[in-house]
Amino acid sequence: MRNIKLTLAYDGTNYYGFQEQRGTGLVTIQEVLEQCLGRMAGRRVQVIGAGRTDSGVHARGQVVNFDAAGWPIPVERMPLAINGLLPRDIVVTDAQEVGEDFHARKSARSKTYCYSIWNNRIPSPFHRLYSSFLPVPLDDAAMSAACAYLMGEHDFKCFQAAGATVKTTVRTLYRAEVIRKGSLVQFVFNGDGFLYNMVRIMAGTLLQVGTGKIYPEAIKTILSSKQRALAGPTMSPQGLCLEFVEY
């Protein structure tokens, strides 16, 4: 086995998420990447992704690994070679040869996600595919205060999409932060793992704080309730980006 770790950036606008959807005819990032690697290898190639991203969700630092046994191509040439075959909305930004035990999902120590909001009275045609649009004023300080309650080890069940099943809903958030760059507001979350729709629901809840619908302290109550219904709405996918996976 020749285990290769690829870092990917992609604009998820035109894809039905990362994970392959066999037999559905829906185009996913994984399928496009596997087809491209398969053409290079002359055989079927399967990649393991660090995490699924939903339809319309983007990535600046998705990570996959795959077996390049028998490939004559040096690892440092791989990004250019693979990018030559990929569509322009999917880009390999880095390739590394890693140990046999490296597994893009199981070896991940933490992930960083960013949720972006275009916060201006007037929408932006250039941010429409990469953020949610919210024209009302936001209280950044209140949202930052709410972020403090999200950090640490908690049962995040209230921030999990209804119906999702998973062994444990306890996760640790190492970082939860509000960053404003002019009209662009970004929620940055770094944690050891994320439940299904967790970032999009946390973003929806922080925006309830930012618009004064709930107090920052309400985060404590929402967390301890473990009730999805008490948290905010699931924000739309195009504001979400998988920024970084740490190993």
Next chain:
Amino acid sequence: MRNIKLTLAYDGTNYYGFQEQRGTGLVTIQEVLEQCLGRMAGRRVQVIGAGRTDSGVHARGQVVNFDAAGWPIPVERMPLAINGLLPRDIVVTDAQEVGEDFHARKSARSKTYCYSIWNNRIPSPFHRLYSSFLPVPLDDAAMSAACAYLMGEHDFKCFQAAGATVKTTVRTLYRAEVIRKGSLVQFVFNGDGFLYNMVRIMAGTLLQVGTGKIYPEAIKTILSSKQRALAGPTMSPQGLCLEFVEY
């Protein structure tokens, strides 16, 4: 006449430029805007644009004017009302009632264009629609030096698309500047008028300076030659954006 000045931002990716192309079936910004204003007015509305932008070219500050005689809607409500009907890649950012003699094209005193280059070994999926990709190193200082030769009043015939006809090719550039924000290199031009493809050809010529193909001083020779063949290539449209029109 009730003369209304609208400022527009648009992502030009999905349009065949600003100007209507009657009978071609090609969708342009002007047509979409006029249809939308026509629906609001209940009659045919014609807009006058400050400048044409080509297929794939963007705008953050295009200006148009039109006659809103008989419209019951107050000018301050127009952006929201019009944006409610426009597709999300075209946005009215401002509306002002102006004097009868205001003409979006003829009254313009200067325009500012920006040409963006994604200058990194690795392309960016998020900048692909809004910049040209150039993976080789650029000499920013040399390009800045070249910009100094572009500024001022010159005959810019060498930077005009072959075959274009216009009364005079003398224009004044008030500002020509290179700005780098990380991997994003931007050429900013402010001038009293621009010839057809002038910004895209100046960008192509500056990149010849930046990659060491010609010296900054060559700009002087190219200008005085008035030969299109001596200037650089016409850069692709998606890097170009009409930023601002001054009146």
